[in-house]
Amino acid sequence: MDIRKQNEIAWNNEVKIGNKWTLPISSEEVEMAKKGDYTLLLTPTKPIPKEWIGNIKGKKVLCLASGGGQQGPIFSALGCDVTVFDNSKGQLDKDKMVSERDNLTINLEQGDMRDLSRFDNETFDFIFHPVSNCFIDNVEKVWKECYRVLKTGGVLVSGFSNPLIYIFDLYEWEKNNKLILKNSIPYSDIEQLPKNQLEERIENKDTLEFGHSLQSQMGGAN
Numbered sequence: 372m373d374i375r376k377q378n379e380i381a382w383n384n385e386v387k388i389g390n391k392w393t394l395p396i397s398s399e400e401v402e403m404a405k406k407g408d409y410t411l412l413l414t415p416t417k418p419i420p421k422e423w424i425g426n427i428k429g430k431k432v433l434c435l436a437s438g439g440g441q442q443g444p445i446f447s448a449l450g451c452d453v454t455v456f457d458n459s460k461g462q463l464d465k466d467k468m469v470s471e472r473d474n475l476t477i478n479l480e481q482g483d484m485r486d487l488s489r490f491d492n493e494t495f496d497f498i499f500h501p502v503s504n505c506f507i508d509n510v511e512k513v514w515k516e517c518y519r520v521l522k523t524g525g526v527l528v529s530g531f532s533n534p535l536i537y538i539f540d541l542y543e544w545e546k547n548n549k550l551i552l553k554n555s556i557p558y559s560d561i562e563q564l565p566k567n568q569l570e571e572r573i574e575n576k577d578t579l580e581f582g583h584s585l586q587s588q589m590g591g592a593n
Contacts, residue, residue: 374506374507375458378579379459386462395439396440398472401473405448409421413502413529428449432451433499434454434456435500436506438463444473448475454477459481485512487517493519498527501529501530506581508559508561534583538554539551556584558582560579561579
């Protein structure tokens, strides 16, 4: 099964239905960011401390699996050399819209976060990677690629879901409001969903998801 292609289709669909991560920031937010007043999210609700970003003006920043017209425009407004890399053209189109609307410079690249081979070793000073590892099967490949393209002393910040959410039967929770322990971690929709449910997700243009262990999320590149 082509995981990358299915999730590309799914996220293009999420753009159409208005998922939270597909809603671009406003021109007012861009102007505020130029003055140093901004909010960046790695996970859905809690902004990260600005100390994690620091003085980033003039730095080369990779917004990895980070389309949607949210993070990339902020880094551009902060004076960074920004590349937004995402699997979904629909998401990248959001960044293109904001950049044209607000006269920002953003490099747009479509591709699989597990393969950054188009970039040379030690290209970026900073990688911003919001919660998205749940859409790929091998998180270690992502970490290895991040390590390769980061400059010596570079910084990676990333958000990810607590893998415990994947041990429950999501269908029982949504349909019957019951928490039933069903799955193991690491988790894979492809391997652990019943065939009919997997086929339903594909037909409905839903994402294929994966629950990685905390060990692989936090130490998988070692």
